[in-house]
Amino acid sequence: MPLPAPSPNPNPAPPDAGMSRRSFLRTSAVLTTGLAALAASLKPLLEMNDFPTMERFLQKYYKEMTPEDMEKVLKRIEAEVEKQYGIRPHVRDLKPMDGVEFVYCLNLTRCIGCRKCVHACVAENNQSRNPEIQYIRVLRLPHGSLDIEKAEHNYAPESVPEKGYFYMPVQCQQCKNPPCVKVCPIHATWQETDGITVIDYDWCIGCRYCEAACPYWARRFNFTKPSIPKERLNPDMAYLGNRPRRQGVMEKCHFCIQRTRVGRYPACLEVCPTGARKFGNILDPNSEVSYILKNKRVFIQLKEELGTSPRFFYYFDV
């Protein structure tokens, strides 16, 4: 089928049409606007002060790195942190242990809602203090219901616990079937064999799909460059764990990889004054969590109807 012939311009320009003042004004208006729009769109680049080094830019995907690559990367991170905070950290790349699958149990009868876990987590995991990034959100719920719609996390009484309420801390549930991992377009977040869903902060592009996919409001985004006071920096760091993040990447609870993968309890558990938090290896029949899941009234995995199968269990004493 032949293409239709281009129709002749209905109003051809007169051959002597030069640039009149009017057309000059018009053209310059259009040009100015266009240039200004371009400048405005490029302006964020001016505010960028964290240009990646070539090394970081060319860094390989976590799972493709050889041990030598990783060693170089850890050295680079240590140098970067030292340059920024003046403290030489100890950054490690900790791999999951064999025969270990982590499970967290939280006793709702015991939790008094004191929020110590929230702040111990912030201190341990080098989260931004301003703006605040917190992995744990403690919900206050009226007794006799489990309606999250009635939850309140800005409670500020003189003392806790308050009569008629119970408290439910919510953090990353380390799902067995994690929706956040499914939506990540670049596999920057994945589930490790010990059940921890981790994020490679150097691979994350900050699209925030995972934040939208998570039914537990567990993921946090660094809208700005995180601000951590030097004196509160935790120098014991892990690559997939608590090393300082950059602006524009996601982060979330990772069961304190830098602690739990060397056998220690997570920070939120250590600080809990009531012992409401329990953590351990579910594959070990003698662990506390095995006992709890076998013997206690473990009543929920939060939003279990979604089929995410969390590794975070809430239980009651009675």
Next chain:
Amino acid sequence: MLRLVLCTQPRSSLVAFGGSARMRPVEGDALTRAGDPMNSQTRTTLVLTGLILAFLALTTLFISNLPGRPLRQPPIPLVNTNFLDTATVRRSYADLVRAGEDLSDFDCYACHEKGKPPPLRYDTNQNLIVPKEHSDIVMGHGSHGRNNNCFNCHNETNLELLQTRDGHEVKFADSPSLCGSCHGPTYRDWEAGAHGRISGFWDRSLGAAERKACVNCHNPHSPHFPSRPPAPGPHPLRPVATASVEPGPNH
């Protein structure tokens, strides 16, 4: 192309910016009809100048990014390090011994006479009268004031020992077994690690774990876990109205 249109349709600049070729003649005619050519040219210039100014204003707005700038936030104070403290609420006898601290509170025979059980005095409501030497003790163990006899737990013949209800002597350092003699299920949970605090290593092959005793959290004379001020909540970007949800029935 744009320049062509602009040059050839001098009187319809408004429409030319809109890019709708169809409407050009109509609009042009309307403008022409509205007055003499000179007048319409002035109008066009005016409109154009207005448009340029508007565009420039918009551009300034874009570049200065006024609406997109984050609200100036008051600095968020760093959290009090008290809230990061992992110490237990109380210190047990074993803790004091380990820390080599003052144990004079446990030196009963500094005041009491050996071999002579101290007398217990009650008021008319059968409430124990706590002597002024022990004024720091609040008798709050058990409901309805029924647990009002010191020697339910203390050994009356040797005050430096405890005793279970069936007469087994228990040292202060082993107090959990005394607690367990009444609170069986809780004791079972505690032994399994499901009740109470454990700190240290979950992997016992890599390090030790310390199981805290009952008295690290509970005052034996008044065991209800003490209430405490909560750590500051999240600082919202904008002030929030705290939702008022009625407390539920207290179970």
